[in-house]
Structures are given as C-alpha cells and as structure tokens.
Amino acid sequence: MGAATAFFLRQRGRSVILLERFLVGQQASGVNFGNVRRQGRFLGQLPLANRSRRIWGKIAELTGSDVEFLPVGHVRFAWHKEQVGVIEEYARHARQLGLDLEIIGRNSLRERFPFAGGLAVAGSYSPNDGHANPRLATPAFARAATRDGATVVENCEVLSLEKVGDDFQAETPQGLFSAPCALISNGAWGGRLAAAFGEAVPITPGGPQMGVTEPAPYFIRPVVGVSTSIPDEVIYLRQIPRGNVIFGGVRRGPVSLEVGRSKFDPANLAPQFLQLVRLVPALRHLRIIRTWSGVEGYMSDDLPIMGASGKVSGLYYAFGFCGAGFQLGPGVGDVMAELIDTGSTTTPISDFTIARFVQAREQ
Known part of the structure; x- marks a missing residue:
C-alpha cells in the first residue's frame, strides 16, 4: 500500500x-x-478491487518490471448444497458492481477443470482474475x-x-x-x-500458513479456492508455470509484533494437506519443499x-x-x-x- x-x-x-x-x-x-482475485470479497470493496484490477493489467508498463501477473482466472468450489445459493446470490450482486461471475454446476466442473476431485457441488468462476509474484x-x-x-x-x-x-x-x-x-x-x-x-x-495480528510443493507438469491453470462457512475448509492454491504449487489456508499462526515475525506451525500441515487433496487429488503425490508465514493485521x-x-x-x-x-x-x-x-x-x-x-x- x-x-x-x-x-x-x-x-x-x-x-x-x-x-x-x-x-x-x-x-x-x-x-x-x-492472489489477484476479486470474487468472494465484501461487495462494497468491489469498486476498489475493479480499479486495482485495471492497474494490474498495465503494471509492467507502469513500473517497468515483470511481476509475473497472470490473468489465468479464479475458481471457487462449493462442497455443500446450501453454499450454492450463497455463491449464486453473490454473483447477482457482483454483476451490478462490474464483476461478472459464471456459476458452474457439478456436472460441468470436471469437464472445465479436470484437475478437480469431483466432490464439489458447484463452482464460481471469475475469468479475468489471476495471480502474481x-x-x-x-x-x-x-x-x-x-x-x-x-x-x-x-x-x-x-x-x-x-x-x-x-x-x-x-x-x-x-x-x-x-x-x-x-x-x-x-x-x-x-x-x-x-x-x-x-x-x-x-486489530489483531495473525500469521498466514503458507507452503509450496516440488515442481510438477503444469496442469492447474486458474487460482483455486473454496466458498465455505467452515473455517477449517478454507484453502487456496495456485500453480506457477515452472510447476510448483503454492498453497495456504485452514488456520493462522501466532505473531509477535515485537519480534516482527510469525512461524509456520507444523501442526497445520496435516489439515492443510487434507483440504489440498480434496481440491486436487493428484497433489497427494507431490513433496512439500518449503513452508513459511508472515505478519498480517486483521480487523x-x-x-x-x-x-x-x-x-x-x-x-x-x-x-x-x-x-x-x-x-x-x-x-x-x-x-x-x-x-x-x-x-x-x-x-x-x-x-x-x-x-x-x-x-x-x-x-
């Protein structure tokens, strides 16, 4: 900022x-x-997110640097039937604020996103979002x-x-x-x-729990997340073109503002991995090569x-x-x-x- x-x-x-x-x-x-995503945000934040997305589209020109911004899309899976109505209602309101989302049914998800495990009942897709370094x-x-x-x-x-x-x-x-x-x-x-x-x-400090896998053939194009009301189901991942899969979610770690650091909690890795393979079963075959955290502020x-x-x-x-x-x-x-x-x-x-x-x- x-x-x-x-x-x-x-x-x-x-x-x-x-x-x-x-x-x-x-x-x-x-x-x-x-994550360079707009969907899933507080609706009142979308005008700001849309303005920011326009800048992301010309960030290399503005700064003179390649920040590895890739507008590969962003998909959120819903595990539970009661969540389908939530993502449909959000899409209706978001459209009025300049964000078009596509709601995808269970039968089309595997066809559109063949890496998915088939457990999701629906999905919400934002084609112009993506990720950067x-x-x-x-x-x-x-x-x-x-x-x-x-x-x-x-x-x-x-x-x-x-x-x-x-x-x-x-x-x-x-x-x-x-x-x-x-x-x-x-x-x-x-x-x-x-x-x-x-x-x-x-404001409360918290440490995101992040990790990255060894490289694999590039097979997950969009950023992937979950729409859920259950905190322990919150997981997100993205694969970069050189093959590594970056992920985070499920829980936050403790933070010391005096030290200015947050540590990854090893106890978080098992529940994270369960949610990762729920999203993308093929990830069970990859090694996790690094984990880390940081210091964020939550209102x-x-x-x-x-x-x-x-x-x-x-x-x-x-x-x-x-x-x-x-x-x-x-x-x-x-x-x-x-x-x-x-x-x-x-x-x-x-x-x-x-x-x-x-x-x-x-x-």
Whole structure:
C-alpha cells in the first residue's frame, strides 16, 4: 500500500518520502499467497478491487518490471448444497458492481477443470482474475517511485510520529523526517500509530500458513479456492508455470509484533494437506519443499482501515487489510494518492473509515 501510494503520488507531482521498517516487501506484502482475485470479497470493496484490477493489467508498463501477473482466472468450489445459493446470490450482486461471475454446476466442473476431485457441488468462476509474484510486486512499485523522484529509506523504523505545527515529524534511527501529510500504512503495526493519535482500533495480528510443493507438469491453470462457512475448509492454491504449487489456508499462526515475525506451525500441515487433496487429488503425490508465514493485521469486522483521519488534518490511513490486500494494493495506492492530492476520491471508500470505530465506542 505504501509503495503504491508513493508511486502514484509521484505521478501526480507530489514529493514523497517512503519510510520502510525493514526492506520493501519484506512483511505481509512479500510473503502472502499472491492472489489477484476479486470474487468472494465484501461487495462494497468491489469498486476498489475493479480499479486495482485495471492497474494490474498495465503494471509492467507502469513500473517497468515483470511481476509475473497472470490473468489465468479464479475458481471457487462449493462442497455443500446450501453454499450454492450463497455463491449464486453473490454473483447477482457482483454483476451490478462490474464483476461478472459464471456459476458452474457439478456436472460441468470436471469437464472445465479436470484437475478437480469431483466432490464439489458447484463452482464460481471469475475469468479475468489471476495471480502474481508478491516478492516482485511491491519492490517494483518502490523502484518505479524512486525512478520518478521519490525518496525510499529502508531499514528505517518509525519510532514515533507526531504533528508539530503544520507538519508531521517521524522520529527514526536514521534521523527526523518531516512532511505536511502522513500516511500510516504499516500493516499489523498500524493500530499502534493510530492509537497515538487517539484513534485506537481493534486489530489483531495473525500469521498466514503458507507452503509450496516440488515442481510438477503444469496442469492447474486458474487460482483455486473454496466458498465455505467452515473455517477449517478454507484453502487456496495456485500453480506457477515452472510447476510448483503454492498453497495456504485452514488456520493462522501466532505473531509477535515485537519480534516482527510469525512461524509456520507444523501442526497445520496435516489439515492443510487434507483440504489440498480434496481440491486436487493428484497433489497427494507431490513433496512439500518449503513452508513459511508472515505478519498480517486483521480487523474485528474484517474490513480495512482506509481514508483520512477523523481527528487530525493531513493524516491518512491504509492498513488492516485482513489477509486480502495483495490484489487491492495498486488500487489502494491510486486511491490514496488521489485522496491526498485532491481531498476526495472517485472510488467509494466510506465503508473503511477509521471513524466507524470511534462512532461505535460513542454509541
């Protein structure tokens, strides 16, 4: 979010300083699954997701880098009959918001997606979604922002942020940085800085549980997920052209914000693998060669914080994307740059205002 905002602010001619706690893309932005999906989101988020998808389509041109974005489609399988009505209703509403989804019945699923195990009762297919490499995307925006004149300072933790007169001052181990506007976009740590400005929010850190298999012949083209109300059935996977299958889901691991790391819990691997072979039986023959985790921030209502501060002029937020921010990143950057530069945005983001928590406490 921060790197994309820096890039789009430079496109608008604004001077920018991007302060990175570690390296660009080292935290959640670089260790996530890499899903560029729109379906399954909160419906009010679709205008933002659609704006972001348009940027993904020209990301190589904008940044000058190949981030391995592949619009190969995204399919969600439903295991239970009662879920069919859920995906059908979602598709009806999504169509009104610019996202066309195809509902596929049981008999057509195996024909369309021969890798599937045949247990799903229906599926929802979004043909223009896909995946990208999270290790490449954020650094690409940061390099492009630097190319265009932004200042990017890595290994520069913000120890404190306060407004002094008309400017914000960020204290860091590398000195004091000042600017008339400030964007807090530091993921799971965002709640701490927001609280310092009197805008505490209910954010909880969590660690996604990720893994990757040895390479196999390329046979799973779309990104694959599940539509379910049962948390232990939540699984997702994608195969990259060189053959490895990347996967995640089922449970989250513990996180230490002080250490800034999250570990993969080996106890999660068995339930993950059960769900993986439920989706794609052929995966039972592959070795898992690496597992990892990261640090993500989850809001109590599963919606991010995005927009202007309700208390301090010139202060903005973009954090707490609840493990679903990778696809949104370019769009968030574009919207936040528009908001900071003009005072408004053409994409609705009122559902994500930090003021919703202040209002809830006052009621």
